[in-house]
Amino acid sequence: MKIAIALYDKFTALDVIGPYQVLSVLPGAETFFVAAKRGLVPDDSGVVRLEAARSFDEVRDADIVVVGGSPFTHTLIPHDPIIAWLRDLHPRTRWTTSVCTGSLLLAAAGLLRDVEATSHWLMLDLLRELGAKPTLQRVVFGDRIVTAAGVSSGIDMALALVERMYGRDLAETVQLAIEYDPQPPTDAGSPAKARPEIVAGVQKLFEGILAGPA
């Protein structure tokens, strides 16, 4: 089973490593990172440099594709090569998935038109502008498409996909192997739960970035 995890400059590391850690243990998994060109791809802080073993040109089909996000994903729309690659690839995947703002790329590729989908909570308006029907659910299953919320949600998305594809026993086995018994010390993980001043603070932090070209 071919699992293609897409990288692009300034990707957010946990967006892709969360699903990678869950999916790469699936039976017969052949997991690889793919980008516009082979080689090292820097993340959003430039500290993580992760190697893409294949280029988009070399990957014309996959069982599962995972597209992570970035604070800068919207700047790839509409001309980055990843968008044409996703549009071309999707008819030959079993599941096309996204984490965080990766869903903006799926939308830009025309895969989310009038479809319920999610993204990082800060980007739901842009997701709507790109033709999707945004929801605040953490993991949203559509027709061969799964979108997930911000950054850390990729772990939940991947486990839900394992359950859907292979059943509860394997999902629980992977969950126990990675000891995924989350115990965040505070309870501010969504805009509905966080205090208003915390929500406003995060909005302010990302204001400059999100006002960039889309």
Added chain:
Amino acid sequence: MKIAIALYDKFTALDVIGPYQVLSVLPGAETFFVAAKRGLVPDDSGVVRLEAARSFDEVRDADIVVVGGSPFTHTLIPHDPIIAWLRDLHPRTRWTTSVCTGSLLLAAAGLLRDVEATSHWLMLDLLRELGAKPTLQRVVFGDRIVTAAGVSSGIDMALALVERMYGRDLAETVQLAIEYDPQPPTDAGSPAKARPEIVAGVQKLFEGILAGPA
């Protein structure tokens, strides 16, 4: 603030990327990956190849050090260079931290003698043999040392450390920025919660690996 994240051959990717994603946004953070030699380090499946920007020789102090785990960590004991490096570094850190079997390396370096600590649930017996007092808590704070449970626990550990060092507001801000509102689809994330046949299945999966040289 210098944040050193240690890599070694066959590291588990999520162990280090979880804390990285949380800690790298701290005020003034200078985060870097460090290994025995500079260059690409392969993870436990060989699919992730992550670049270490510095070598152990180049890092003689740090504010925070993070040591992740691997299914093969025990085979590094007692002679791998990371152990002497940790022993030497620890007196000059503010916090020495581990995720998963990274705590075995802290113990091998003599940092956990008679200290409450945790590890991946499969490795608590070995942690005891190495002189620590194992507990099943997810995140254990000691004197300038924090240990965390298996793989995914590094996110909780890092957020708890942010709260300890900078207070609740910043911990919540980071939690909301990475939308860490975990919703695993099943409830089998610890040996206490998983069904006995799932626990036995994971034990069996790792049997061969864990019987290796320690």
